[in-house]
Amino acid sequence: MENVEFTYECVTHSPEETRKLGRRLGKFLKPGAVVGLWGDLGAGKTVMIKGICEGLGVEIEDVTSPSFTVMNMYQGKVPVFHFDFYRVEGFEDVMEFGIEEYFYGEGISLIEWPERIEAYLPKDLIPIHIHRLKPEHRSGENDRYISIGNLTPSVLSALKKEGGR
Ligand code: ADP
Numbered sequence: 001m002e003n004v005e006f007t008y009e010c011v012t013h014s015p016e017e018t019r020k021l022g023r024r025l026g027k028f029l030k031p032g033a034v035v036g037l038w039g040d041l042g043a044g045k046t047v048m049i050k051g052i053c054e055g056l057g058v059e060i061e062d063v064t065s066p067s068f069t070v071m072n073m074y075q076g077k078v079p080v081f082h083f084d085f086y087r088v089e090g091f092e093d094v095m096e097f098g099i100e101e102y103f104y105g106e107g108i109s110l111i112e113w114p115e116r117i118e119a120y121l122p123k124d125l126i127p128i129h130i131h132r133l134k135p136e137h138r139s140g141e142n143d144r145y146i147s148i149g150n151l152t153p154s155v156l157s158a159l160k161k162e163g164g165r
């Protein structure tokens with residue numbers, strides 16, 4: 001994902017804060033949006049997705065990382081596809097799955113481990129990176145540096161304006 005400008009950046013200090021950020025972002029996502037979440041195991045990708053789903057009107061109890069399937073589908077104001085490609089090995093699996101139909105339809109796709117399917121990611125993907133801060137930079141174990149790129153100017157300013165905890 002070269003040449004992507006990460007236009008929104010912040011540090012969250014708890015899972016609730018990350019989820020709230022997700023919820024705010026979710027409210028602005030348009031049908032057909034594809035969101036990719038980069039970050040190590042335990043970074044907070046699923047936490048963020050729970051928030052995004054909440055913002056999209058999904059019953060939040062339904063949202064868990066798809067561990068035995070590649071995708072979970074939820075019903076929000078539009079269909080929401082939650083992918084986790086952690087265990088995906090070959091591209092054949094992905095092609096067989098017919099991923100493009102999800103990415104280029106009217107639903108909203110939320111992808112954990114998008115780096116596993118890099119070649120198939122759409123150009124207008126919204127990238128979210130979540131990192132634990134290095135010990136010397138953080139005040140607590142729960143600090144996460146989060147950046148969100150490829151936002152439209154209006155969504156970006158709305159996110160900034162609503163800011164706050
Ligand atoms: P991933 O999907 O990236 O593997 P999860 O979202 O499943 O990670 O888990 C993140 C874990 O980190 C949860 O146990 C959560 O409570 C914890 N956590 C601590 N601080 C934060 C934070 N600021 N944001 C998100 N999760 C956090």
Ligand code: MG
Pocket residue numbers: 045046065112
């Ligand atoms: Mg996860």
